[in-house]
Amino acid sequence: MPVNPHPSPLVIATRESRLALWQAEHVQALLRARGHTVSLLGMTTLGDQILDRSLSKVGGKGLFVKELETALQDGRAQLAVHSLKDVPMELPEGFALACVMEREDPRDAFVSPTFASLAELPHGAVVGTSSLRRQVLLQALRPDLRIEPLRGNLDTRLRKLDEGQYDAIVLAAAGLKRLGLDARIRTIFDPTEMLPAAGQGALGIEVRTARYDLIEALAPLAHWPTWLTVTAERAVSRSMGGSCSMPLAAHARLEGDQLHLDAAWGDPEGRIPLVRAHAAGTVLTLEQANALGQAVATQLRAGGAIGVAGAADSASAG
Template sequence: MNSANPDQPRIVIASRESRLAMWQAEHIRGRLLELYPQLEVDILGMTTRGDQILDRPLSEIGGKGLFIKELEVAMQSGRADLAVHSMKDLPMELPEGFVLAAVSERANPCDAFVSNHYVALDDLPAGAVIGTSSLRREATLRARYPQLAIKGLRGNLDTRLRKLDAGEYDAIILAAAGLVRLGLADRIKSVLAPEQSLPAPGQGVLGIEVPSGRADLIALVEPLNDLATAHCVRAERAFSRALGGSCQLPLAAYAVLESGQLRLRGFVATADGRRSVAGERRGVPDEAESVGYRLAQTLRADGADVILRELAAGQ
């Protein structure tokens, strides 16, 4: 651990500087201090390329990995020991030298409908402008509400809300968990059930990334790992990985534990939402990755391969 004084252990958490990212880092800091009162825990706030480039969709500029590269460099250089991420922003393949050491208990995994004038998606009139940064959400909206105008929405959570309040959008779709974490639950007009908008892999979950060679850190954060959530996230991420999942792909995956079984639902779609292939698979939690892989293979056999080829050709 980063420590000039071996009698006073100290670790540094790398985090993006957005208000939500800092909340997440502070939350993990608090959990660590509960477990280890003698520990000194500092937070290194950083601005990433993903935070700087706001005039283009993420799918055009390199994906969600842009939000974590600088944090990984800080860990590699010894300026930080671990990084806290929103799991839905963590690429499906971590770079060599890093591991996902723990995931938090899942908060609300659902999408939230936010508007100053309307209560629900069904209330929006034809031509209403709705904002999202997610190809997954865009495909879902275009499939179910073709009469709406979908407009890209970048920036941190506060920036997105400001754009809504400035009248640039009639409504926006955000992750419910982020709004609740920042005390903004009153901005949620309605929550979209998974049947309305299937969540992204890892949505509502925090992940702790550490250098793979740091057995001391892996052991330190192990008590923060929520086993039930970890099973679900492994299935979701295995499904996404098997389909080449990235933010360039309209893909959803959501797993729950029901009566001792893991139930995974997933879909892949064209960006315009006109075609999609969906399915579900059940299995035992200890074989979560196999459940995800098998569902991906089922969807490929049902036509997802055609969609994936078209999406790849269009990039």
């Protein structure tokens, strides 16, 4: 039975890519099952429009959420559903991350029509990604490869691969699985090889801070273990300068009440070797998760990692 049979109608602001719409429709179905009337407001963000340049050169991944936040601010929508790895570490004043949902597979996927794994790629093969995180990790694994930019939504990236522009591409496994494209995955990278981005595979729901009613309504959709792990991951990035779009990886796993957090930072120019850090501790609260992330960021800086002021931004929309 619906929990609340007469709630106010809700509008979800969402990007119009197939994956973004899947995510919004997933939240829509969950809220409808709880008695809410929910519709979608599809929007094209600036990040979707700019396809000829790396996002690091035009403002970072925050370009994927700005228009959605404007819709929340002017009342056209009440909530926005985001891939959490696209959400900036610091939200604008008046906005809150009200819910983090259970995570899909957080790992990266190797996709190629010809080769079964990264190890099988020939010397000098072309791999597509516009994520500086993936670039530095790929360079650490296979410095002989050519890493070329790859922009566009998931379907566009797969089309460019199929047209022969790349020998392989690297995508988030979560997006492929959510759209039923598991068959395109040749190999899923172990996190010890390709450490995921902070928040990868998790969905976050953003609302206006003053909407306590919405925050309460979204509470049943939240997944606390995921919220703890992504909070620690995002704290690493925040502590490194407040940007979610730098050559930085952070991935946490919860074992009982012990949170294990790994992070890596790389120099896209190859002047500084890959820097890795790890910490573990008892984490029961978001404050403890934040503290663990800050400790790992301190380790990265001690190892030579450069914060956002000295590091280029990266971009990864899929």
